[in-house]
Amino acid sequence: MSDRPRGGQAADDRTADTVAGAVRWPAAGTLDRIAFARLDESSRDAVRTSPVPVLVLREPALLAVTRVMTGPAWYAIAAREGGLTISLGGTRLAHPHPGVAPARGRSIVRGEPAFVTQNEAIWSASWLENGVAYVLEVECDTPSEPRCADERTLLGLTAALSYVGGAGGQP
Amino acid sequence: MIRACRAAAIGASSLTPTVVAALLVGTLASHARAAEFSYLPPGDLIEGSGDGRIDDHVYAAGIRFPMEKTPAFANSQVYNAGGFLGPAGGQCDDSNYSYPWRDNYCETRSWDMPLCPAGTGHQGQDIRAATCEKDVHWVVAATDGTITSIGSYSVYLTAADGTRYDYLHMGSVQVAVGEKVKRGQQLGRVSNEFGGTPTSIHLHFNIRQNVQGLGSVYVPPYLSLVAAYEVLVDSPPLGALEVADCTRLRGYAYDPDTPDLPLEVEVAADGEPRATVSANEPREDLCELVGACDHGFEALSPYSLFDGAAHELRFSAVDAESGLRHELLESPQVFTCESVALAGVRRPIDAIVENAWSFSPFWDEAPAGEADIVALPFAEPLDEAPRLVALASDPTLQWLLDGGARRSVDAATAKAWRFRASDAQPIEASALDAVPERAPWPARPLIIRRPSGEAYLLDVAEGIVGAGGSGTDDPTDRTGGGAGCACAVGSRGRSPSPFGALAALGITATLLRRRDLRRAASEGSPRSEPRSG
Ligand SMILES: [Zn+2]
Numbered sequence: 001m002s003d004r005p006r007g008g009q010a011a012d013d014r015t016a017d018t019v020a021g022a023v024r025w026p027a028a029g030t031l032d033r034i035a036f037a038r039l040d041e042s043s044r045d046a047v048r049t050s051p052v053p054v055l056v057l058r059e060p061a062l063l064a065v066t067r068v069m070t071g072p073a074w075y076a077i078a079a080r081e082g083g084l085t086i087s088l089g090g091t092r093l094a095h096p097h098p099g100v101a102p103a104r105g106r107s108i109v110r111g112e113p114a115f116v117t118q119n120e121a122i123w124s125a126s127w128l129e130n131g132v133a134y135v136l137e138v139e140c141d142t143p144s145e146p147r148c149a150d151e152r153t154l155l156g157l158t159a160a161l162s163y164v165g166g167a168g169g170q171p
Numbered sequence: 172m173i174r175a176c177r178a179a180a181i182g183a184s185s186l187t188p189t190v191v192a193a194l195l196v197g198t199l200a201s202h203a204r205a206a207e208f209s210y211l212p213p214g215d216l217i218e219g220s221g222d223g224r225i226d227d228h229v230y231a232a233g234i235r236f237p238m239e240k241t242p243a244f245a246n247s248q249v250y251n252a253g254g255f256l257g258p259a260g261g262q263c264d265d266s267n268y269s270y271p272w273r274d275n276y277c278e279t280r281s282w283d284m285p286l287c288p289a290g291t292g293h294q295g296q297d298i299r300a301a302t303c304e305k306d307v308h309w310v311v312a313a314t315d316g317t318i319t320s321i322g323s324y325s326v327y328l329t330a331a332d333g334t335r336y337d338y339l340h341m342g343s344v345q346v347a348v349g350e351k352v353k354r355g356q357q358l359g360r361v362s363n364e365f366g367g368t369p370t371s372i373h374l375h376f377n378i379r380q381n382v383q384g385l386g387s388v389y390v391p392p393y394l395s396l397v398a399a400y401e402v403l404v405d406s407p408p409l410g411a412l413e414v415a416d417c418t419r420l421r422g423y424a425y426d427p428d429t430p431d432l433p434l435e436v437e438v439a440a441d442g443e444p445r446a447t448v449s450a451n452e453p454r455e456d457l458c459e460l461v462g463a464c465d466h467g468f469e470a471l472s473p474y475s476l477f478d479g480a481a482h483e484l485r486f487s488a489v490d491a492e493s494g495l496r497h498e499l500l501e502s503p504q505v506f507t508c509e510s511v512a513l514a515g516v517r518r519p520i521d522a523i524v525e526n527a528w529s530f531s532p533f534w535d536e537a538p539a540g541e542a543d544i545v546a547l548p549f550a551e552p553l554d555e556a557p558r559l560v561a562l563a564s565d566p567t568l569q570w571l572l573d574g575g576a577r578r579s580v581d582a583a584t585a586k587a588w589r590f591r592a593s594d595a596q597p598i599e600a601s602a603l604d605a606v607p608e609r610a611p612w613p614a615r616p617l618i619i620r621r622p623s624g625e626a627y628l629l630d631v632a633e634g635i636v637g638a639g640g641s642g643t644d645d646p647t648d649r650t651g652g653g654a655g656c657a658c659a660v661g662s663r664g665r666s667p668s669p670f671g672a673l674a675a676l677g678i679t680a681t682l683l684r685r686r687d688l689r690r691a692a693s694e695g696s697p698r699s700e701p702r703s704g
Contacts, residue, residue, distance in 0.1 A: 018332050019383060069317055069349055074333045076319035078348045085322030091333030094383040095390075099228055102384030103285045115388060117283040119294045120339050120375055121366070122325060126387035133381035139322040143366040 018093040020073060021131040023052055025169040032056075032162035035063060039164070043068035050075040050166040052090045052132045058162040062086065075166070084147065085139040086157065090132040107151075109136075109158045116151050123154040136161075208404050210245070210272035213393045220250040221279035222288040229398055230390040231313070231334055231378050235354045236399035237298070238361065238374065239309035244299045245272040245396060248371045262371045263303035272400075274393040285388055294389035295337065295377035296396055300361040305372045306342040308361040312352045313399070321348050324364040328352065337377035340364045401492060408434055408488030410450065410466070411500040415484050417472055417508035423457055424450040424488040424499060425466040436468055437496060438533075439485040440476060440506075445533040450488070471587055471615050474537035477508045511537040511617065516550040516635065517627035520618070525626065527556040528616070529589045536618040536626075544619050544627070550635045553628050557588070561595035562603065569595050576609040578634055587615035610634040 035058045036044065046068035047054045054075050056066060066079045076089035105115035105127065114127035121143035126135040136158055140148035147153040163169075214223030236243070246267060249255050253262030260266070277284060277292035284292045300308030312328055313336045320327040326338040326346065342362030346352060363369040378392045410424030424434045433451030437444050454467035476482045485503040487496035520530070530536070551574055558572040559580065569585060570577035580590065610633035617629040 067348055069319055069329075071317060071329060071333065072331050074329065076317070076327075076329055078320040080322070085320060085325070087320035087322075087327060089319065089329070091381050091387075093333045093381060095230070095332075095334070095380045096383040097228055097230065097390070099226065100286065100382055100385065105285070105386070106283070115283060115285060115386065117294075119282065119337070119377060119389065120324075122322070128386045133386045135379070135387040137320075139325055141323040141366055143324075144368065 018073075018095055021092045021094055023092050023131045023168060025166065026053055026130060026163050028169065030163050031169070032058060032164055035162040036164040038063040039066060039068065046070050046075070047165050048167065052092050053130045053166045053169060054164050055088065055090070055134065055161040056164050057086060057088065057157060058160055083141045083145065084153075085141070087137040087139075088135070088161075090130075090134040092132050094133065107155075109155070110161065114158075116154065118151075121148050123148065123151055125151075125154055125158050207270055208242075208272075208400065209270045210397050211274065213274050213391065214277075215274060216278055217247055217250040217273065217275075220247060220256075220275070221277055221292055223274050223277050224286055224288060224391050226391055227394065228391070229394045230380060230392070231336075231395040232398065234313040234336075234395055234399050235311065236396065236403045237310055237313050237336070237338065237376055238300055239311045239355075239357065240301060241400070241404050242268075242270075242301050243400065244268055244270070245275075245296050245393070246299065247273065247275040247278055248297045248373055249278065250275075253371060267299055268301075268303065272393075272397065274391075276389075276391045276393055285385060286390065295339075295375050296392045298374045298376060298396070299372065300374070303372055305362045306360045309357045310338055310341055310359050310361055310374055312336075312354055312356045312358055314354050316352060318346045318348055318350045318352060318358075321346070323366045326358055328358070333381055335377075335379040337375075337379065339375035339377075340370055340373060405490060405492045407495070407497040408490050409497075409500075410434075410436070410488055412484075412486040412502040412504060415472075415504040415506055417477070419469055419471055420448075420473075420484070420486075421467075421469045422450075422486060422499060422501075423454060423461075423467045424486075425457075425461050425463065426488070426490060426492075428492060430461055430463045430466075432491065433465060434491070435489045436499070437487045437489055438473075439487070440473070440482050440533075442483070442485075445473070445475075446531065447489075471534065472506075472508065473534050474511060474617060475533050475535075476506055477511050478538045479509050480507065482506045511539070513539055513543050513547060513619065513629065515547070515629050515631045517544065517547045517619065518550050518630050518635070519552040520626050520628050524553050524555055525618075528553070530616055530618055530628075532618075535616040536620060539619040541621055544621055547627075547629070548632070549627070550630060550632065557590065557594070559585075559590055559595040560598040560603070561592075563597040563599050566592065566595065566597065570603070570606075570608075571612045572606070573609070573612070574635060575607065576634075577603065577606045578609055578612040580612045584612055584614050588612070 035056055038060060043066060050070045051073050052075055054068065056063060056077060057079060062079045062081055065081045066077055069076045073093040074089060074091035079086045104113035107114045107116040109125050109127045110129055112127040112129050114125050116125045122137055122139040124135055124137040126133065138154050138157060213227065214225035216223040244267065247254060251257045251267050252260030252264035275293055275297055276295065277287035280291055280293050282291055284294060314330045316328045316330040318326065319329040321344065324340055326341060326344060328336045338358060340363055341359035342364055344359040346358050361372060361374050363372045376392055378390050378395065379387055380390045381387050382390060406427040408424055408426045410422060412422040414421035424436050426434055433449050435447045436450050438446045438448060448468045448470050450466050450468040452467040452469060453464045457466050458464040483503045484506045486499045488499060489496055560570050560572060562568040569580040571580050610631050613630055618626055619629060620626040
C-alpha cells in the first residue's frame with residue numbers, strides 16, 4: 001500500500017472512442033401527440049431535432065415544467081415540480097471500455113432489463129430501448145421524505161413515459 | 172507568474188540563466204505544495220470500507236479537474252475523521268486535508284453498482300477542497316457541455332459525447348438548466364448541501380456513461396480525476412531562447428516537475444511549427460540553477476530562412492505531462508539572414524538519399540535562384556547513405572567514406588550532419604591508411620533545389636574525385652554523360668572500391684541496416700530534427 005508516484009499510469013490516455021448505435025425509431029402510431037402539444041415551444045423544437053427518440057414524463061403537471069435539451073447524439077429532460085427534481089435522457093453513443101464485462105440489470109423498466117440504484121438518495125433507472133441508453137432519475141428536495149425512501153416513486157415515473165418524437169420520427 | 176516573468180525580461184539586453192532563475196523562484200515556490208501530490212492506486216479503499224474496483228482504465232480522459240484551484244483532496248467522507256464510520260476527529264482534521272489521495276468509488280453502500288466487485292457501492296469520488304470552509308472554493312466544469320439538470324443538491328453537466336458529470340452538495344450555484352458552459356467555468360462552490368440535512372463539506376463527483384454492453388452506469392472517476400489533477404499541479408516548462416543569429420540558435424529548457432528528463436522544444440517560423448530540438452545538451456551553468464545540467468540546446472541556424480527577409484522565430488517547450496506548449500523567455504525573436512552565397516560543386520541527391528541522410532527542408536535547404544544553381548559545377552552524386560568510420564584505437568577520429576576517399580569529420584560536423592557516434596564503424600589504422608584522404612567533410616549540409624524539384628548537396632570540389640564539371644550539363648541525365656560528369660554515369664556512389672579491407676569488415680551490411688533504422692526514425696517524425704550527438 002505504498003504511495004504511487006506522480007506521473008503514473010493515469011497520464012496514459014486509453015479511453016476508446018465512442019460507438020454510435022443504430023437508432024430504431026418507434027412506429028408513428030405510438031406517438032403521444034397530446035403530450036407533445038403540452039410541451040413549451042422551445043422543447044417542441046428540441047424534440048423535432050433530437051437525434052434519438054424522445055421519451056417524456058406524460059403527467060401534465062410535469063410536462064408543464066419540462067425542458068427538453070439536445071446534444072449531438074443525446075437528448076435530456078429536466079423537470080422540477082412538487083419537491084422532486086426529475087432528470088431523463090437518452091444517448092446513442094456508447095463507450096466501449098475493454099475490461100468491463102457486459103451485464104443486464106435485475107429490474108425491468110418498459111419491458112427491458114434495467115439497473116435501478118440510488119446515488120446519495122437520488123434514485124435512478126437505466127435501460128436500453130430503441131438502440132438508445134435511457135436513464136431516469138428522481139431527486140427529492142428533502143432526501144429523507146417518503147418518496148425517496150424506496151424505488152416506488154422512480155418506478156412509477158418509468159411506467160408513465162410517452163414517446164413524443166425526434167428527428168427520425170416527426171410527430 | 173510566467174507572464175510576469177516575461178514582462179520583467181523584456182528590455183534586458185541579455186537574459187542569463189541567473190536572471191531567469193531569480194525571476195522564477197516565486198513560480199517554483201507556488202508549486203511546492205501541489206508538487207507533493209501523491210495518490211494510492213485505484214481500488215485501494217480504506218481497510219474495512221468495502222471492495223474497490225482495481226481498474227487502471229481512464230474512463231473520461233482529458234477532463235479538467237472539477238475544482239478551480241489546488242490543492243484538493245480526494246478521500247472518503249464516511250470512513251475518515253469526522254465520518255460516520257471514521258476514526259476520532261472532526262471533518263476538518265488535517266488528515267482529511269493531506270495527500271495521498273484515496274479512491275472511494277465502490278465504498279460500501281447498499282446501492283446497486285454493476286461495476287463494483289460487490290455489485291453495490293458508492294457511485295463516485297468524494298473530494299475536499301483546499302480548506303475545510305463551505306462556499307469558498309469554486310467548482311468548475313470538467314468539460315464543455317450543457318447543464319441538463321439542477322436539483323436541490325445536484326447539478327448535471329452533459330458533454331457532447333453524452334458523458335454526464337454529476338456535481339453534488341454544491342452551494343452558490345451559478346448556472347441554470349439549459350445553459351451551455353465551457354470547460355473550467357465556475358458552476359458553484361464546494362459546500363455541504365444535502366436537502367436540508369448537511370453532509371460534510373465536499374464535492375461528490377460522478378461520471379455517468381453509456382458503457383457498451385451495460386447501458387448508462389456510473390463509471391470509476393478516480394483515475395480520470397488523478398490525470399486531471401496532475402495537469403493542474405503541473406509546473407510549466409521553463410527556459411529561454413538566448414541566441415538566434417545567422418550562425419546558431421541557442422537556449423535551454425527544462426520542466427521543474429521532471430528536472431532529470433530532457434525536454435523537446437518546438438521551433439515555429441512565421442507561425443508554423445517547423446521542427447523540434449531536444450534540450451538535452453550538458454551545460455555547466457545550468458547544473459546549479461536547474462539541479463541538472465543536461466538542458467541546453469543548440470542548433471545551426473535554419474538555412475530555409477536565409478532569404479534576406481525578416482522571419483519570426485518562436486521557441487516553445489512541450490510539457491511532457493500536459494502536452495501543452497510554453498513559450499520560452501526571449502521568444503519570439505526576429506530572424507533576418509542574407510541569402511547563402513553558393514560556392515563549390517553540386518552533387519545530385521534524390522528522395523531516397525535525402526531520407527537516408529536525414530536532410531531537413533527546414534534546417535538544410537537554402538533558397539537559391541535557378542541561375543545560381545545551374546551556374547555551379549556538378550559532381551558525383553551523394554552516396555545512398557552515409558558511410559562513417561572511426562579509428563578503432565580512438566573513436567573520436569572519424570571519417571566519412573566518399574567515392575574513393577576518406578574525409579575527416581570532427582565532432583561539430585558530426586552533430587550538424589546528425590551522425591551519431593554509434594553510426595561509425597570501427598576501422599584499424601592499417602586499413603584506413605590504404606584510403607586516400609581528401610578535403611574535410613563540409614561543416615553542415617546545404618541543400619539547394621531547382622524549381623523542377625531536382626535537389627543537390629553543395630560540396631567542395633577538393634573533396635571529390637573527378638569533380639568540377641561545367642554547370643551546363645544536367646547531372647541527372649544519365650544517358651549522355653556530360654564532360655564533367657563521368658563520375659555520375661552509372662554510379663550511385665559505390666565507386667569501384669579500394670576498400671577490400673572495409674568490405675571484409677562487413678561495413679556494407681551494417682550500413683544498410685542502419686539506413687533502415689534511420690528511415691524508420693524519419694518516418695516516425697515527419698519534420699526533421701537535429702539530433703544531439
Ligand atoms: Zn460521495
